[in-house]
Amino acid sequence: MTIRVRYFASLREKMGRVEDTLVYEDIATVADVWRVVSTGQPLPDHLLCAINLEYAEPLATVRDGDEVAFFPPVTGGMG
Amino acid sequence: MTVILCQTEFSPYAEMDAYQQSMGEAAGHYGATSVFVGTMRDLNLGDAVTQMTLEHYPGMTELRLGQIVAETQARWALIDVLVIHRVGEIKPNDAIVLVAAWAMHRGAAFEACRHIIEELKHTAPFWKKESIRDGERWVENNTEG
Numbered sequence: 001m002t003i004r005v006r007y008f009a010s011l012r013e014k015m016g017r018v019e020d021t022l023v024y025e026d027i028a029t030v031a032d033v034w035r036v037v038s039t040g041q042p043l044p045d046h047l048l049c050a051i052n053l054e055y056a057e058p059l060a061t062v063r064d065g066d067e068v069a070f071f072p073p074v075t076g077g078m079g
Numbered sequence: 080m081t082v083i084l085c086q087t088e089f090s091p092y093a094e095m096d097a098y099q100q101s102m103g104e105a106a107g108h109y110g111a112t113s114v115f116v117g118t119m120r121d122l123n124l125g126d127a128v129t130q131m132t133l134e135h136y137p138g139m140t141e142l143r144l145g146q147i148v149a150e151t152q153a154r155w156a157l158i159d160v161l162v163i164h165r166v167g168e169i170k171p172n173d174a175i176v177l178v179a180a181w182a183m184h185r186g187a188a189f190e191a192c193r194h195i196i197e198e199l200k201h202t203a204p205f206w207k208k209e210s211i212r213d214g215e216r217w218v219e220n221n222t223e224g
Contacts, residue, residue, distance in 0.1 A: 006136075009134050009208070010206070010219075050204075069139070073219065074205055075200075075207045075221055076133070076135075076199055076200055076203045077176045077200040077221075
């Protein structure tokens, strides 16, 4: 199973990279993806997740070829 | 409905006027237009801000903005909606976001415009990084409004 993992904003800077490509057989959920890319850390509560450009919960299922993204709370607009 | 991500400075009023001129058969149907313009402030959390970088998630940001507008159009009787949001390097007094909603009546126009900007701020993947005197910092929270 191949998963593209992307990071944005302050998380991207903290990770020190914009993305990873995972080739693993034992990934079932978004939280599993995080555990692999963070070398065993639990998913922080404040981080948001997406699968294939749509928001997803940590226990959502990932499939071969999916793009998973992690990012901090969003701060668009103004006023 | 039109959603635009804009890499360079834009005039929200000129864009709105041009959009309204090009509406064609919708002209004459609307009686109320509600407009929100968000502009970059030169002060945040008590610090002077000289510049801002707006990062986004290409693909997801456009998708989410389109969903917000579609959900809003399903909830209120609207004739048209225009959303423009800046990305990239931004200076104080630059327009960051325009939300314009055209409807038959003011209630729908006002409420839809407010709904779109609140949903945008809380769910559209944009992140602000400010340049201040001591360096740079990510904006971690939305203001109350």
